[in-house]
Amino acid sequence: MTMLKLFGIVLFCGLLSPSQQVLSGLSCAVSPGAMQKVLSDAILQNGLLQQHLQGLVLPNIMGEGGLLNSPTSITGLHLVQVRLPKLSVVLLPGIGVQLSIGAKLELSGNCLVGLLSELIDILVDVNITANIKCTNFESGTVQVVTEDCLCILGAIRIKLLSGLLSLSVNEIVLKQLTATLPGLLCPVVDIVVNLVNIQLLGTLNAVIPVGTAGTIHYQLASLPFTSGSFLGLDLDGAVKQVGGSIIPHDSSPSALPPLVDKLLVLGLRQSFLNAVLSLLIQIPPQTFTCTPEIFSSAGNLQKAIATLLPPGCSACRGTSPLSIRLTLSGSPLILLKDKKATVELAVLVQVFVRRSDGPIFNVLLLKADLSLNVHVSIAGGRLVLGLSLGSTSLSLESSDVGISNISNLRPHCSSLLAETLVPLINGALGIGIPLPNVLGIPLIKVDIQI
Structure with missing residues (x-):
């Protein structure tokens, strides 16, 4: 088997566990750090999370606690910006990926304290944690399920132009946001994760020309497999001549060497290489x-x-x-x-x-x-x-x-x-x-x- 140890790049491929008997052309193992960079780029750097949170509207907040304990209402509260988002990944053996996203949410709305109405700005720290699991493998595709989504709120900073705000309003806002934000943010995370899954599958399942001789059709061969130290999957590599006839190749299960300090190890099986050589x-x-x-x-x-x-x-x-x-x-x-x-x-x-x-x-x-x-x-x-x-x-x-x-x-x-x-x-x-x-x-x- 030819091993490609890649430094400084991220690759989402697969590794055979002792219990798997998948026959394919390629296998690879990916480190948690590599997977973290992939998801961070896809979710945060490309603006996918911001895009789907943009315009998020929160329920009105009602309570007592303004100036002289006057009735207080906060209406039209909506998300303005996601600040300083950070993402981390933990691989859960036999389960999938635990995804954590921390960010500061900048909210804005109208605040009515007694008869005084003015704009209110709220900055709240949130940390969202969810387990991502792959299911329903079929014909090179998998579905992802977001489970056990937990949204924890941290510090809250409230700003009113007049400054006429008592400490009890902070408590009202914290209580209301704690009750409502998880139900709003977790569905957004689920949507974003499913979109990322589609993007990543699009790079795994591809037909690539081999000059004018034919093509190689790469396709996910099985559900991803996780351990505490790597995430892996197998790829089929169907080698086709011009005209559509497939050059057969047999494969046998095999294990890859440990990642050690590498981001990725990719294995190309001998039988797959023989099929491609016959094409070339x-x-x-x-x-x-x-x-x-x-x-x-x-x-x-x-x-x-x-x-x-x-x-x-x-x-x-x-x-x-x-x-x-x-x-x-x-x-x-x-x-x-x-x-x-x-x-x-x-x-x-x-x-x-x-x-x-x-x-x-x-x-x-x-x-x-x-x-x-x-x-x-x-x-x-x-x-x-x-x-x-x-x-x-x-x-x-x-x-x-x-x-x-x-x-x-x-x-x-x-x-x-x-x-x-x-x-x-x-x-x-x-x-x-x-x-x-x-x-x-x-x-x-x-x-x-x-």
């Missing part, structure tokens, strides 16, 4: 003449083949240069082990001459099993694989001229493949494997482990 590495057969302009060891390869030709082969002598056709055989296979990634790929190497009368004369048909070293990097939110030739194993498939010993051809064929085929493969891989743009956070400062 679709190189058509390549035919060219065996000349030094094509690859540096062309002359040596021709000489080595010439020594293998039987003396009586009049059809293949005196014809120069040879022609070569390279054809991919089967699908690429990525192997992740011992902190190293390699790609295994089979290639058919046909060496032939074209007779003057037209027909092709097959000198050699070789099968080259390549082991390609993989360099992994992140660029523009994509996982980019760069390949270099590690080793080549040759086997003889057929020969129309009776060649049987090909041992001296391996170094020249390795040069041929390294200089002609590998650059083409790297060109195809250069567009990268698009990763889900989870929460809209760019992938930066990435530490990749295999």
